[in-house]
Amino acid sequence: MSAIKVEQLEHCYDDRGRTVTAVDHIDFEVEENEFYTLLGPSGCGKTTTLRCLAGLEQPTSGTISLDDVVVFSSRSVVPTHRRDIGMVFQDYAVWPHMTVFDNVAFPLRVGKRQSSSVIKEKVHEALELVNMDEFAERQATQLSGGQQQRLSLARALVRQPKVLLLDEPLSNLDAKLREQMRKELRMLQRRIKVTTIFVTHDQVEALSMSNRIAVMNRGVIAQVGTPREIYQTPNSEFVAAFVGATTFLRGSYVGPASTPGFVRLETGIGALIAKTDKAMVPGEPVTLAVRPEAIRVTEEENLNPLTNSISAVVDIGLFIGEAVDYHIYVGDELIRVKGSPHSRFRRRDKVFLEIPPEECVLIHTPTSAVESPLDEPEPIFDPTVEIV
Amino acid sequence: MTTVLEPPAVAPPPPRPRRQRTGWRRRVTARSVVSTITILVLLYLVLGPLIMLVLTAFEDTSGGVVITPPFPWTSQNFIDVFTDSQTYSVLWTTVEFSVGALLFAFVVSLTFSWLIERTDLPARNTVFVFVVAPQGIPGVISAIAWSLLLNPTNGFVNLVLRSVIHSKSTTGPLNVYSLPWMILVQGMALVPLTFLLVTASLRGMNASLEDAARTSGSGFGTIVRRVTLPLLKPAIIGALVYEFVTVVEAVDIPLILGVPGHVTVLSTQIYNASHPPIGLPNYGVGSTYGGFLLILALLPLIAYNRVVGDSGSYVTVTGKTFRPKTQKLGKWKPLAMLFAWGYIFVAFVLPLAILIWASIQPYISTVSKEAIKRSTLGSYRKTLSGDLFITALKNTLILGLSAALGSMVLAVLVSWIIVRSRSRLRWMADVLAFLPHAIPGVVIGLATLLMYLLLPLPIYGTIWIIVIAMGTQYVSLGTRLTTGGIAQIQRSLEEAAEASGARGWQVWWRVLLPLLRPVFLNGFLLVFLASIQNLTLPLMLYSTGNLVMSSLIYTRWDYGDATGTAVLSVVMTAITIVAALLLRRSSGSRMGS
Numbered sequence: 001m002s003a004i005k006v007e008q009l010e011h012c013y014d015d016r017g018r019t020v021t022a023v024d025h026i027d028f029e030v031e032e033n034e035f036y037t038l039l040g041p042s043g044c045g046k047t048t049t050l051r052c053l054a055g056l057e058q059p060t061s062g063t064i065s066l067d068d069v070v071v072f073s074s075r076s077v078v079p080t081h082r083r084d085i086g087m088v089f090q091d092y093a094v095w096p097h098m099t100v101f102d103n104v105a106f107p108l109r110v111g112k113r114q115s116s117s118v119i120k121e122k123v124h125e126a127l128e129l130v131n132m133d134e135f136a137e138r139q140a141t142q143l144s145g146g147q148q149q150r151l152s153l154a155r156a157l158v159r160q161p162k163v164l165l166l167d168e169p170l171s172n173l174d175a176k177l178r179e180q181m182r183k184e185l186r187m188l189q190r191r192i193k194v195t196t197i198f199v200t201h202d203q204v205e206a207l208s209m210s211n212r213i214a215v216m217n218r219g220v221i222a223q224v225g226t227p228r229e230i231y232q233t234p235n236s237e238f239v240a241a242f243v244g245a246t247t248f249l250r251g252s253y254v255g256p257a258s259t260p261g262f263v264r265l266e267t268g269i270g271a272l273i274a275k276t277d278k279a280m281v282p283g284e285p286v287t288l289a290v291r292p293e294a295i296r297v298t299e300e301e302n303l304n305p306l307t308n309s310i311s312a313v314v315d316i317g318l319f320i321g322e323a324v325d326y327h328i329y330v331g332d333e334l335i336r337v338k339g340s341p342h343s344r345f346r347r348r349d350k351v352f353l354e355i356p357p358e359e360c361v362l363i364h365t366p367t368s369a370v371e372s373p374l375d376e377p378e379p380i381f382d383p384t385v386e387i388v
Numbered sequence: 389m390t391t392v393l394e395p396p397a398v399a400p401p402p403p404r405p406r407r408q409r410t411g412w413r414r415r416v417t418a419r420s421v422v423s424t425i426t427i428l429v430l431l432y433l434v435l436g437p438l439i440m441l442v443l444t445a446f447e448d449t450s451g452g453v454v455i456t457p458p459f460p461w462t463s464q465n466f467i468d469v470f471t472d473s474q475t476y477s478v479l480w481t482t483v484e485f486s487v488g489a490l491l492f493a494f495v496v497s498l499t500f501s502w503l504i505e506r507t508d509l510p511a512r513n514t515v516f517v518f519v520v521a522p523q524g525i526p527g528v529i530s531a532i533a534w535s536l537l538l539n540p541t542n543g544f545v546n547l548v549l550r551s552v553i554h555s556k557s558t559t560g561p562l563n564v565y566s567l568p569w570m571i572l573v574q575g576m577a578l579v580p581l582t583f584l585l586v587t588a589s590l591r592g593m594n595a596s597l598e599d600a601a602r603t604s605g606s607g608f609g610t611i612v613r614r615v616t617l618p619l620l621k622p623a624i625i626g627a628l629v630y631e632f633v634t635v636v637e638a639v640d641i642p643l644i645l646g647v648p649g650h651v652t653v654l655s656t657q658i659y660n661a662s663h664p665p666i667g668l669p670n671y672g673v674g675s676t677y678g679g680f681l682l683i684l685a686l687l688p689l690i691a692y693n694r695v696v697g698d699s700g701s702y703v704t705v706t707g708k709t710f711r712p713k714t715q716k717l718g719k720w721k722p723l724a725m726l727f728a729w730g731y732i733f734v735a736f737v738l739p740l741a742i743l744i745w746a747s748i749q750p751y752i753s754t755v756s757k758e759a760i761k762r763s764t765l766g767s768y769r770k771t772l773s774g775d776l777f778i779t780a781l782k783n784t785l786i787l788g789l790s791a792a793l794g795s796m797v798l799a800v801l802v803s804w805i806i807v808r809s810r811s812r813l814r815w816m817a818d819v820l821a822f823l824p825h826a827i828p829g830v831v832i833g834l835a836t837l838l839m840y841l842l843l844p845l846p847i848y849g850t851i852w853i854i855v856i857a858m859g860t861q862y863v864s865l866g867t868r869l870t871t872g873g874i875a876q877i878q879r880s881l882e883e884a885a886e887a888s889g890a891r892g893w894q895v896w897w898r899v900l901l902p903l904l905r906p907v908f909l910n911g912f913l914l915v916f917l918a919s920i921q922n923l924t925l926p927l928m929l930y931s932t933g934n935l936v937m938s939s940l941i942y943t944r945w946d947y948g949d950a951t952g953t954a955v956l957s958v959v960m961t962a963i964t965i966v967a968a969l970l971l972r973r974s975s976g977s978r979m980g981s
């Protein structure tokens with residue numbers, strides 16, 4: 001039993017005669033009380049997916065169930081106002097002609113009849129949840145951005161909906177407030193226990209708040225997983241590059257290493273040992289993703305046969321406070337490394353890069369013979385840091 | 389709404405192969421019903437009369453309009469119209485009349501705009517108010533005022549002039565019943581709106597462009613010719629097209645000033661064919677002339693759309709307002725002030741003064757001791773207690789309120805379709821709502837008349853036929869306002885209401901309409917004001933049962949009751965000026981919020 005179930009959802013826009021496929025047959029399921037994030041670059045179809053869930057867009061095809069009720073299929077459509085949802089819009093959509101109280105009371109007043117004392121009680125409860133009770137009588141236009149954001153959250157929660165839909169609710173806030181709201185929102189969601197779909201293009205937001213993340217690219221879901229899975233074992237170059245800076249190394253499979261579970265690879269920076277359970281044939285092309293913070297810069301070579309230690313030359317080291325951002329060359333290839341803030345390597349220093357095999361993530365390239373079911377044969381998003 | 393809630397246990401539909409399109413399920417929702425009804429109403433209001441007009445033009449109506457088959461189809465009307473040499477002289481007079489009046493209005497309006505926006509003319513704000521004020525005087529009343537001032541036998545100015553030059557003649561020296569004076573009076577009537585349209589864009593224009601020309605050594609004349617006017621071109625042409633329709637459609641000034649002097653333009657030709665002083669109306673010929681007028685009004689509009697099509701390059705005309713550096717008038721200041729106040733005196737003070745003077749005099753005379761002694765409010769008592777006045781006042785209120793309400797409600801619905809819906813009929817709503825703006829009022833009047841002669845609805849001869857025609861005519865104006873208004877309301881405000889559980893009508897009632905209220909009110913007052921001032925439609929659709937103030941004033945005048953006309957005119961002007969003041973307040977508060 002899942003709170004939200006989406007099957008083969010497709011949505012096409014008609015753009016002056018041209019058909020734009022914004023969402024391309026996606027499937028996903030969200031568990032009850034889960035905080036589920038749709039993460040992806042601009043234009044990948046996150047908002048469209050959310051709007052389909054809310055019923056603000058009518059999908060071209062597919063099935064959507066909310067709380068085990070089919071709200072959209074080829075045979076039936078439940079209109080937005082009959083779906084048990086609360087939604088927070090990116091621009092908050094606070095009604096300027098109402099007071100804060102009236103804004104929050106609206107969902108109760110348009111619903112089934114309730115006495116005004118009950119409404120009053122529920123509105124104050126919702127406003128208290130977001131620490132806005134003292135503003136109840138204010139005109140909605142007289143609120144700051146952060147307060148409007150809380151107000152629209154209170155409005156979405158006042159009906160105690162089964163599903164909460166949030167479309168980049170934090171993107172219009174300044175950096176500091178955003179950080180604070182991130183924590184408050186997550187704690188609130190945990191306290192009141194509501195299944196939440198959260199749309200964002202900010203990886204930090206996604207990683208820090210979610211139970212699970214679905215990374216979207218060009219209308220399809222590239223990978224679903226917990227924040228750790230998404231970050232540590234991305235299944236494609238797109239996911240690896242979108243969720244944090246990554247160095248990609250192309251190479252090929254050579255053979256098993258002396259320890260089971262490890263393999264030997266030949267890459268642009270020499271022979272490497274990586275950890276994987278995948279069965280491969282010699283010569284098979286592979287791509288390795290290595291996070292900058294997984295690499296250690298040392299003065300001396302580490303001779304342990306179960307680690308990679310590669311001779312390199314520092315190009316530049318930029319001190320950024322909590323770390324040193326090193327640009328290091330191995331031969332002709334540039335590798336970014338996040339070094340300890342205490343390290344003081346300089347330009348042209350000869351160093352060794354220590355890359356633990358378990359941090360070398362093998363990802364499936366489009367040419368890979370073996371395909372995981374999650375893998376989408378889509379063109380690859382241009383990664384910010386890439387080495388070929 | 390058709391909603392099918394499926395039970396939870398329903399089996400998932402069989403997986404469809406990729407790329408298979410199910411196509412749009414056609415759903416009957418409240419939205420689509422409202423959209424469809426709105427478009428049908430528009431179709432009926434706009435296209436119905438036009439079809440009638442075309443059909444009638446091909447029908448032999450010498451014995452009246454035939455309302456049951458067999459219809460006497462004929463092309464005789466066209467032959468009559470084309471072979472009649474009068475047709476060509478009327479066309480030519482119409483061109484002379486409209487071009488002359490537009491030229492006058494634009495030269496005066498541009499001069500005032502520039503003086504007020506760009507120079508150190510003293511008391512600019514007061515001048516502004518007085519240039520716009522004549523908008524409160526309906527065309528029919530200003531024509532009557534000028535007739536009282538300048539008619540050759542006992543026009544006030546003529547009486548004064550004759551006594552000054554000791555003339556023994558009983559007529560002249562000036563004659564308002566001639567084309568040049570008609571042009572002048574019509575021109576003055578156009579100035580307030582033209583001025584408002586032009587001055588808004590001059591205010592929005594970035595004055596640094598003029599400064600740049602000045603610093604590169606251009607003189608004043610060169611700047612106006614090479615920089616200011618070219619930049620204003622889109623605004624000027626837009627206003628020209630709009631005012632052109634106003635000139636060719638109106639019957640008020642051409643009837644009151646043109647008919648006595650045998651100056652006929654197309655609008656009066658149509659009026660005469662459908663309302664002949666003697667004999668039966670010939671609606672077929674009238675419709676043929678109506679077709680001509682429609683084409684004449686459409687031509688500039690088509691040309692305008694071509695010009696506006698490439699006006700995207702005028703990016704410098706922004707909505708930013710800041711006071712540009714003002715030009716010092718220097719030694720020209722007295723001349724500019726003389727022009728400004730002289731014009732205000734002639735265009736506003738003089739007509740109002742003569743109306744008041746005539747309303748308290750038993751007959752027209754110059755101001756003298758005896759005349760002042762003769763002054764009496766008796767005609768006010770007499771006219772205002774008459775049944776006709778009460779009926780007309782009541783009808784005018786019904787007309788103004790219903791036409792304004794009807795056209796604004798329709799306008800909101802149409803705008804919503806245009807801005808918000810994804811209906812495939814969007815373009816149709818757009819075109820249909822725009823059309824009445826391009827159709828001259830006299831044509832709408834004639835076509836509506838024909839339609840309800842034919843349709844078995846008990847509307848013909850009542851005030852409601854005027855309400856329908858008026859509502860149709862002003863739905864364009866209303867739509868222009870409400871489309872802007874709805875476009876300014878973020879879509880997510882409506883969606884948030886839906887997501888909060890509000891049904892379609894609750895979204896309208898609790899969110900959309902409250903947010904639209906200022907725009908709605910503003911448009912309502914605008915249409916109200918325009919409807920009660922309009923003489924063309926009440927006259928085209930006139931019968932004894934649907935007298936309104938403007939047609940009452942005209943018939944009293946036609947009957948020869950100068951004093952009664954003057955009384956009614958003063959009362960009517962007072963009403964419209966109050967409405968105009970309300971309008972100013974409502975649009976003022978809109979800008980404030």
Ligand SMILES: Nc1ncnc2c1ncn2[C@@H]1O[C@H](COP(=O)(O)OP(=O)(O)OP(=O)(O)O)[C@@H](O)[C@H]1O
Binds near residue numbers: 046
């Ligand atoms: N009304 C529309 N008509 C036509 N195309 C649209 C419309 N709305 C969205 N699209 C297209 O659909 C695609 C997905 O849009 P969507 O708004 O879902 O993206 P998104 O992931 O929410 O992006 P962002 O992070 O910028 O909000 C985009 O390519 C967009 O151009």
Ligand SMILES: [Mg+2]
Binds near residue numbers: 046047048
């Ligand atoms: Mg979006």
